[in-house]
Amino acid sequence: MLRMSQSHSSNATGRKDVTYYDAQEKRLVYVGQPASSEFWDKKWKALDIRSQVLSAKNRLVVSITRRFLLAGSKILEGGCGIGDKVYSLIAAGFDAVGVDFAKEVVAKINDALPELPAFAQDVTRLEFENASFDGYWSIGVIEHFKHGYDLAASEMARVLKPGGVLFVSFPWFSPLRALKAALGFYPTFPKDSKLPNNFYQFALNARRVERHFAQKNFLLLHRRAYDAVLGLASELGPLKPLFLWIYKQQGFVWRALRKIMDIIFGALCGHSIILVLRKR
Numbered sequence: 001m002l003r004m005s006q007s008h009s010s011n012a013t014g015r016k017d018v019t020y021y022d023a024q025e026k027r028l029v030y031v032g033q034p035a036s037s038e039f040w041d042k043k044w045k046a047l048d049i050r051s052q053v054l055s056a057k058n059r060l061v062v063s064i065t066r067r068f069l070l071a072g073s074k075i076l077e078g079g080c081g082i083g084d085k086v087y088s089l090i091a092a093g094f095d096a097v098g099v100d101f102a103k104e105v106v107a108k109i110n111d112a113l114p115e116l117p118a119f120a121q122d123v124t125r126l127e128f129e130n131a132s133f134d135g136y137w138s139i140g141v142i143e144h145f146k147h148g149y150d151l152a153a154s155e156m157a158r159v160l161k162p163g164g165v166l167f168v169s170f171p172w173f174s175p176l177r178a179l180k181a182a183l184g185f186y187p188t189f190p191k192d193s194k195l196p197n198n199f200y201q202f203a204l205n206a207r208r209v210e211r212h213f214a215q216k217n218f219l220l221l222h223r224r225a226y227d228a229v230l231g232l233a234s235e236l237g238p239l240k241p242l243f244l245w246i247y248k249q250q251g252f253v254w255r256a257l258r259k260i261m262d263i264i265f266g267a268l269c270g271h272s273i274i275l276v277l278r279k280r
Helices: 037-044 049-055 059-068 084-091 103-112 150-159 173-184 208-213 229-236 237-248 250-269
Strands: 008-010 017-022 027-031 074-078 095-100 118-120 133-139 160-170 201-202 220-224 272-279
Touching: 008 027, 008 173, 037 103, 037 208, 049 084, 049 103, 059 084, 059 133, 059 160, 059 220, 074 084, 074 150, 084 095, 084 133, 095 103, 118 208, 133 150, 150 160, 160 201, 173 229, 173 250, 208 272, 220 250, 229 237, 229 250, 237 250, 250 272
Parallel strands: 074 095, 074 133, 095 118, 133 160
Antiparallel strands: 008 017, 017 027, 027 201, 160 272, 220 272
């Protein structure tokens, strides 16, 4: 039985989690609130979606996409949330489409921005034909699958053209988190225990994710850890308020600071990692 009284962490929105170390899978397990479609609908309900989407830049997503795909490439974002990345990719000259299983959010996108192609679909059962896309973005999705993301990965492979590029991002079991696990800073997830109903997400082992996609006939092209400030906020308890404050600041100077910290500390403590893979 998991005890809910230990190793509390909070994300940038202030949500409380309990973090466990899963020694079998070399990953962290976050327990707190299930990442259901209702959770995301509620999370985004109060947002002014139009203003949020139109003001978003998503520089990292656009710059990495431009590095590996030509302008005009057809791209699907599976798990598009409020659609801001889809909008940024379209503005950058790509033919982008988004899907999400949070139906109320998709309905709000369709109402606020009817010109933005967003559809209510399950990423494990996509309603697109085989080899429909040149690129596929998955940002913060695969870590929420309680029983594994194999079905979602199979659909990524199915809808991508041969030679198509997959961009998959997720919270990772960084060297800092691995060190903390080795030193016993997290309670250990009981061996062979079932995940509780209030499972939220994993911080996944990047090498294992790479091997999983290699079995789906993907070749790794590039990896990049990022959000070092958020990674430090989540793992350095006494300094969390300071790093969360830095993480939330707007403007060129703060973006530059976060980028410098990613360059210096990303590979050690980045909260998330992006893998870029090509379908053979």
